[in-house]
Amino acid sequence: MTTPADTAALSPEAAATLRHDLRTPLNHVVGYCEMLLEDAADPALAPRRAALEQALAAGRDALTLINTSLPGTGRVVPLADLAALRESLRAPQQRILSAVTTLLASPDADDGFAADLRRIRNSAEGLGQGLATRGPRPEAPGADAAGPATHTAPEAGGAAAARILVVDDGAENRDLLARRLAREGYAVAVAEDGARALARVAREPFDLVLLDVMMPELDGFAVLERLKGDPATRDIPVIMISALDDVASVVRCIEHGAEDYLPKPFDPVLLRARITASLEKKRLRDTEVEYLRQVSRVIEAASAVEAGRYTAGGLSDLARRADALGRLARVFDGMATEVRAREERLHRQVESLRQEIEVARRAGAGATVADHSRLPLGTTFAGRYRVDDVVGSGAMGTVYRAHDRELDETIALKALRPEFVNDAALLERFKTEIRLARRITHPNVVRTHDFGECDGIYYLTMEYVEGITVQKLIDTRGHLGVASTVAVARQLAQALDVAHGHGVIHRDLKPPNLLLDDAGLLKVMDFGVARLAERSATITEAGLVVGTPAYMAPEQLLGEAVDARSDLYAVGAVLYECLTGRLPFQASTAVSLIAKLLKDEPVEPLGLTAEVPPALGALVLRLLAKRPEDRVQTAAELGRLLNELG
Amino acid sequence: MARILLVEDNEMNRDMLSRRLTRRGHTVTIAVDGRQGMELARAGGYDLILMDMSLPEVDGWEATRLLRADPAVPRVPIIALTAHAMAGDREKAIAAGCDDYDTKPIELDRLLGKIATLLGNPA
Numbered sequence A: 001m002t003t004p005a006d007t008a009a010l011s012p013e014a015a016a017t018l019r020h021d022l023r024t025p026l027n028h029v030v031g032y033c034e035m036l037l038e039d040a041a042d043p044a045l046a047p048r049r050a051a052l053e054q055a056l057a058a059g060r061d062a063l064t065l066i067n068t069s070l071p072g073t074g075r076v077v078p079l080a081d082l083a084a085l086r087e088s089l090r091a092p093q094q095r096i097l098s099a100v101t102t103l104l105a106s107p108d109a110d111d112g113f114a115a116d117l118r119r120i121r122n123s124a125e126g127l128g129q130g131l132a133t134r135g136p137r138p139e140a141p142g143a144d145a146a147g148p149a150t151h152t153a154p155e156a157g158g159a160a161a162a163r164i165l166v167v168d169d170g171a172e173n174r175d176l177l178a179r180r181l182a183r184e185g186y187a188v189a190v191a192e193d194g195a196r197a198l199a200r201v202a203r204e205p206f207d208l209v210l211l212d213v214m215m216p217e218l219d220g221f222a223v224l225e226r227l228k229g230d231p232a233t234r235d236i237p238v239i240m241i242s243a244l245d246d247v248a249s250v251v252r253c254i255e256h257g258a259e260d261y262l263p264k265p266f267d268p269v270l271l272r273a274r275i276t277a278s279l280e281k282k283r284l285r286d287t288e289v290e291y292l293r294q295v296s297r298v299i300e301a302a303s304a305v306e307a308g309r310y311t312a313g314g315l316s317d318l319a320r321r322a323d324a325l326g327r328l329a330r331v332f333d334g335m336a337t338e339v340r341a342r343e344e345r346l347h348r349q350v351e352s353l354r355q356e357i358e359v360a361r362r363a364g365a366g367a368t369v370a371d372h373s374r375l376p377l378g379t380t381f382a383g384r385y386r387v388d389d390v391v392g393s394g395a396m397g398t399v400y401r402a403h404d405r406e407l408d409e410t411i412a413l414k415a416l417r418p419e420f421v422n423d424a425a426l427l428e429r430f431k432t433e434i435r436l437a438r439r440i441t442h443p444n445v446v447r448t449h450d451f452g453e454c455d456g457i458y459y460l461t462m463e464y465v466e467g468i469t470v471q472k473l474i475d476t477r478g479h480l481g482v483a484s485t486v487a488v489a490r491q492l493a494q495a496l497d498v499a500h501g502h503g504v505i506h507r508d509l510k511p512p513n514l515l516l517d518d519a520g521l522l523k524v525m526d527f528g529v530a531r532l533a534e535r536s537a538t539i540t541e542a543g544l545v546v547g548t549p550a551y552m553a554p555e556q557l558l559g560e561a562v563d564a565r566s567d568l569y570a571v572g573a574v575l576y577e578c579l580t581g582r583l584p585f586q587a588s589t590a591v592s593l594i595a596k597l598l599k600d601e602p603v604e605p606l607g608l609t610a611e612v613p614p615a616l617g618a619l620v621l622r623l624l625a626k627r628p629e630d631r632v633q634t635a636a637e638l639g640r641l642l643n644e645l646g
Numbered sequence B: 001m002a003r004i005l006l007v008e009d010n011e012m013n014r015d016m017l018s019r020r021l022t023r024r025g026h027t028v029t030i031a032v033d034g035r036q037g038m039e040l041a042r043a044g045g046y047d048l049i050l051m052d053m054s055l056p057e058v059d060g061w062e063a064t065r066l067l068r069a070d071p072a073v074p075r076v077p078i079i080a081l082t083a084h085a086m087a088g089d090r091e092k093a094i095a096a097g098c099d100d101y102d103t104k105p106i107e108l109d110r111l112l113g114k115i116a117t118l119l120g121n122p123a
Helices: A012-039 A043-069 A079-105 A111-126 A129-134 A171-183 A194-203 A220-229 A247-255 A268-306 A324-364 A424-437 A470-477 A482-501 A529-536 A564-580 A590-599 A614-623 A635-645 B011-023 B034-043 B060-069 B089-096 B108-118
Strands: A163-167 A187-191 A208-212 A238-242 A260-263 A385-394 A397-404 A409-416 A448-454 A457-463 A514-516 A522-524 B003-007 B027-031 B048-052 B078-082 B100-103
Touching (some): A012 A043, A012 A079, A012 A111, A012 B011, A043 A079, A079 A111, A163 A171, A163 A194, A171 A268, A208 A268, A238 A247, A247 A260, A268 A324, A324 A482, A424 A448, A424 A529, A470 A514, A482 A514, A482 A522, A482 A564, A482 A635, A614 A635, B003 B011, B034 B060, B048 B060, B048 B108, B060 B089, B078 B108, B089 B100, B100 B108
Parallel strands (some): A208 A238, A238 A260, B048 B078, B078 B100
Antiparallel strands (some): A385 A397, A409 A457, A448 A457
16 A cells, blocks of 8 residues: 555755754764763773764764755655665664663763763654654554654644544544544544544644544534534634535535535545645634734733733743734833832832931921911911911911811911012012912922901911921931932922923922921922012012022022022022032021022032932032023923932 | 854753863853844954854844844854755855854864964964
């Protein structure tokens, strides 16, 4: 009987691959033998040399055999030649194995040497596996006994053998088909009727089902219908085999979702071609499904990032892919890691700030505020606010904690000193400014509620914040840590970004205006309030200087145009003080302070505290530039620069 | 002695060749695939690259071509290593930008001769 294997041949491409697969283990044998021979130059190791030379010579012989049967010229190789090659390789293979066995048994084989010998042995044993699956095998069982260890091997290099289920009620047909397919290197299972076939498919994964049409009870059409109706099995390709060689059967099979149809008695070459084609289609489909699955993982990861659940490196297996999806995963993972790192950094900074606040509050507890109160505690002011306590006092007036009876809410009430409100034009400008400031709604800005007058006292009501000022924090702690300072800076930048967006310039940013609650949340107070003090902030009325000129930008001190960048100068001064515990410029009198502020350059913060990172020090100095155009230009830009600091 | 970058995915080939070259006094750095090979080559610091041609991710042909196309990569000799020994491979390797070509199994003395020649100190 002539089998297709006898007449078939290996394509030039398949021959080249086979040549490579056979030569690789031999190259290892030869290379390791040569290397071990170089190690065995000592005459005392002569027996070792002899055995290694035997293995080396056998390896070279085997290479010569392969080069002769499979020359690298890209020609078609008859499968019959492969059978002959397989036979001829056995002798050199045995010579290698016996030499290695001898060497391994010798008492002077140390661990490293033995490990190398085992590598040689594994390579020699692996030799011929390619032949075992590609070439025809001897029909007689047991003929392989002397050969290398064989296994059912893959059609296409490397992957596990495709699993095929043969379903046929005829024992003879079934066995013939199963044997033939096993010889081709497939992993074959059989089922003798439809019910068993369905049970088997439900239990194990298959790459292909060969299904006889004519079977008792559950026929092939019924099995096909169930396989294709079940989402778990519908992707397994099915090739129908039947003696019913009529058009109606073919149509019915295709309609029910069979991949292909083969009439009995089947032509083996056709059978092989169709199996290969179906498996390839399945492989492509599996690849596609897998690809889509991986794409959905990236999408899920994106949702996870949004929800704050993403673990960095969660796509690392995907990121190793060489295709576009791999690149996407790499970029994504990098971005997510960066976001995560930034969040953690932020968290650390706020946590550090929170701890400093905690320490300061404990240390400063009981510090009393000088009472310049003009509003008696416990009384109701403006028919609405019960004055509960004095919480602060400054150049512009006194701040009370009060209870808004109308809204049943605790608020802060600031009663302004009369000298600030005796100029009608200035008062109008102030009202405009307060109207603007009321529009700012941001977690980092103390909300302004109302402005009013009662019994000649002008007052502002604001959100009440239980907390301590940055001023107090600096006073208690000496200076703040780098992380805490950056936490203050970030929040300050956010507050200013929003305020400047509403056209509101603060004009009087300084540590006493910055409140911190227990959680480390910064609240900027008195947006727009400084408008009232503008005229006072001059050198001529030194006693009435609001706040201290130390935080004022040169252009503001000189009465020139003020813009967002003037606030950024003040941020620089605040941060400088946070980091070092001192102001950028210090002097004993206001006049000499202003002179310094206009002319001198501040001392590097780094020079004052060794722990300040150079990039942060440089950023602070940039904020303190004399000319507005030399500073960081916007609060948003400041936020970005702070983020980049890491 | 030379600083050699060995780009080879096969663990045994890598082990063998790196040990043999090291024993001859060379310093050997290993890359296990084409991508890693390119990264290391870009970083520089090697006198010569031994490049296996069948590599996962980016194969040796492509890796060589990309390295040669990148003016920022230091121009050091590349010797292609292939197990195929197919007709035309040598021309293909030279066309991809390799300076020489050797086939597996590696004959160490032959390879060392090629390395020495390329590095300008004939053995």
